[in-house]
Amino acid sequence: MSTNxxxxxxxxxxxxxxxxxxxxxxxxxxxxxxxxxxxxxxxxFPEPKWAxxxxxxxxxxxxxxxxxxGKSWLSLGLALAVAAGGQAxxxxxxxxxxxxxxxxEDTPRRLQTRMGKLLGGQQAxxxxxxxxxxxPFPQGGTEAIAQWLDRNPxxxxxxxxVFAKMRGQAPQGVSAYDADYVSVGYAKRLADHxxxxxxxxxxxxxxxxxxxxxxxxxxxxxxxxxxxxLVLKRARxxxxxxxxxxxxxxxxxxxxxxxxxxxxxxxLLDGPVTDHTVGDTRAAILRHVRANPGAKPKxxxxxxxxxxxxxxxxxxxxxxxxxxxxxDGSGRYYPDxxxxxxxxxxxxELSDCPVTSPDQHxxxxxxxxELSDLSGAEEAEGMAE
Numbered sequence: 001m002s003t004n005x006x007x008x009x010x011x012x013x014x015x016x017x018x019x020x021x022x023x024x025x026x027x028x029x030x031x032x033x034x035x036x037x038x039x040x041x042x043x044x045f046p047e048p049k050w051a052x053x054x055x056x057x058x059x060x061x062x063x064x065x066x067x068x069x070g071k072s073w074l075s076l077g078l079a080l081a082v083a084a085g086g087q088a089x090x091x092x093x094x095x096x097x098x099x100x101x102x103x104x105e106d107t108p109r110r111l112q113t114r115m116g117k118l119l120g121g122q123q124a125x126x127x128x129x130x131x132x133x134x135x136p137f138p139q140g141g142t143e144a145i146a147q148w149l150d151r152n153p154x155x156x157x158x159x160x161x162v163f164a165k166m167r168g169q170a171p172q173g174v175s176a177y178d179a180d181y182v183s184v185g186y187a188k189r190l191a192d193h194x195x196x197x198x199x200x201x202x203x204x205x206x207x208x209x210x211x212x213x214x215x216x217x218x219x220x221x222x223x224x225x226x227x228x229x230l231v232l233k234r235a236r237x238x239x240x241x242x243x244x245x246x247x248x249x250x251x252x253x254x255x256x257x258x259x260x261x262x263x264x265x266x267x268l269l270d271g272p273v274t275d276h277t278v279g280d281t282r283a284a285i286l287r288h289v290r291a292n293p294g295a296k297p298k299x300x301x302x303x304x305x306x307x308x309x310x311x312x313x314x315x316x317x318x319x320x321x322x323x324x325x326x327x328d329g330s331g332r333y334y335p336d337x338x339x340x341x342x343x344x345x346x347x348x349e350l351s352d353c354p355v356t357s358p359d360q361h362x363x364x365x366x367x368x369x370e371l372s373d374l375s376g377a378e379e380a381e382g383m384a385e
Contacts, residue, residue, distance in 0.1 A: 031192070048249045050095075051157040051197035052078060052088045057249040058195050059227030060187045062163075064202040064216045069232055070241065070259055071201050074266045075159050076101065076111075077118050078199075082157050083128035089257070089268035097156030098127045100148055102134050104165035117264040136168030137186035149194045156196060160187070163200040180221030188225060204231065232257075239269055239276035274324060281307055281315055282324065286335065289325060294332040 035043065048057045056078070065071045081088040085096020103111055111130055129148065135141045149155055160166050166186075170179035184200070191198040204216060216223050216231070223229050228247025235242045239256040246252040256269040256276040269276050275283050281304070288300045297313045304312060316333055319325040325333045 049156070049195055049197075051082050052092055052094055054092070054253075055088075055230070055243075055245060055250065055255075056157070056197045056199065057228065057247070058197050059191050059247075059249065060184060060198045060200060060225070061228040061230060061247065062184075062200050062202050062216060062223060062226045063230045063232065064204050065232035066204055066234070069234055070266065071232055072103075072106070072161055073114070073118075073259070073264050074232065074257075075161055075199060075201055076103070076114055077265050079128055079157065079159050080115065080118055080125060083125040084122075089255075089266060091268045095156065096125075096127065097154050098129070098152040099156060100129050100131070100145065100152075100158045102131050102158070102160045102166070104132065104134065104160070105162055106132060108132060114264060117262075120263055134166065136166050137183070138168040141166055141168075142186050142190065145190055146194075149190070149196065155194065157199065158190070158196055159199045159201065161201040163202045166200075177219040177221040180219045181225045184222055184225035188227075191227075200226070235273075235277045239273070241266070242273055242277065281311070282319060285312065285315060285319065286324065289333050290335045293334045294328075296332055300333075 048059070050057050063071060063075060078088055079099045079101045080086075082094050082097065083099040085094065088094050106114075108130075111132070115124060129152075134144055145158060149158075163183075167183035170176075171182065174182070187198045187200060190196075202216065202222070216229060226247075228245065228250050231244045233242050233244065234240070235256065240259040241257040243255040243257055245255070254273040256271070256273045257266045258269055258276075259266055271287075275286055284304055285300055288303045289295050292299065297309060297316050300312050300316070301307070301309045316325060316327075320327045320333065326336060327333050
C-alpha cells in the first residue's frame with residue numbers, strides 16, 4: 001500500500017456529479033510483443049491516432065520551453081480544442097474526444113480565468129476534465145490516470161503540466177539517465193496501453209544550443225524515452241515563438257507561432273519559419289524570391305518601393321552569406337540550392353533570360369492545412385506562463 005495518502009482534491013473524485021450506472025469498460029488485451037519476421041511483415045497495424053494531426057500523435061510527447069514562454073497557455077488551448085473537436089492553433093482541424101488536463105501548478109480560479117479568455121464566450125467542452133492535484137506516478141498517479149482512461153475509453157489526450165510534479169523521487173542507486181528514463185516510462189506505458197497522446201510539459205536548460213533536443217532539462221534519458229519532443233522557443237522577428245518538433249511518428253519540422261494576448265491563444269502562422277523570424281525587409285525578399293526563383297535585386301525592388309535598390313542588393317548579398325538564399329554566377333537569387341539546380345538549365349552570364357522553373361519545394365513549418373494570416377498582435381507583458 002502506498003505510504004502517501006491521496007490528496008482530498010484528486011483524480012478519483014472526477015466526475016462528482018451523479019452519473020448513471022456505466023457499463024464495464026472493455027477489457028484491454030495485452031499487446032503482442034513478439035513475431036517471426038514473416039508474421040510481422042504480414043501483420044496489419046492501424047495508423048497512429050493523432051490528437052493534433054502532424055504534431056501530436058499517440059504516445060508520449062515532451063512539450064518543453066523556458067519559463068514564462070507560454071507553455072501552459074499552449075497546452076490548455078490544445079486541450080480545449082481537442083475536447084471540443086475544433087481547430088488546434090486556430091487552423092488545424094482535430095477530432096474531438098475526452099481530454100484529461102492535470103494543471104498541477106494552477107488553482108481552479110486561475111484555470112477558470114484562462115479558459116474564459118481562450119473560449120471567448122463559447123461554451124466550455126464537457127469532455128475536458130481538469131485536475132489540480134494528483135499523486136506522483138510511483139505513489140498512485142499511474143493508477144489514478146488509468147482509472148480515468150478506463151472510464152473514458154474514447155479519450156484522445158492526457159496533458160500533465162508540469163512533468164516534474166508527477167515523476168516522483170528517483171529510485172536509489174540508479175544513474176541520473178536511468179532515473180529520467182524510468183520517470184518517462186510511467187507515462188509511456190499509459191500511452192501505449194490506452195492508445196492516447198500523453199503530453200508532458202517540461203522545462204529547458206538555461207544554456208541554449210544549436211540542437212533543440214539537447215536543451216531539454218535533465219539527461220538524454222527524458223527525450224530518449226519519449227516518442228516525440230516539442231520545444232517552444234521565443235523568436236525574434238514577426239513571430240512570438242517557434243515550435244520545434246521531432247519524433248518517431250512525426251516529421252521533424254518547425255512552426256512559427258504568434259501569441260494573441262487578447263485571447264491567450266497561440267496561432268500557427270502561414271509559410272516557412274524564416275518568413276517570420278527575420279526582419280521585414282528580409283522577409284519580403286524571401287517571399288519574392290520564393291515566388292520568383294532566379295530573381296535579381298532589381299526585380300525584387302518592384303515589390304519594395306519603400307526600400308532603395310542599394311539596400312536590396314546589400315541585403316540579398318548578406319542573406320546569401322547567411323544561407324537564407326543562394327546566388328548563381330549571374331547574380332540571380334534562389335530560395336535554396338535544390339531549387340536553383342533541379343531542372344533549371346545553366347544561365348549564361350551574358351544572358352538576361354529569366355528562370356521559369358516554379359518553386360514547388362516544401363519548406364519546414366509549412367502545413368498541409370490552410371493556416372491563419374500573420375497578425376501584428378504583440379504578446380502582453382506577463383501573460384505567457
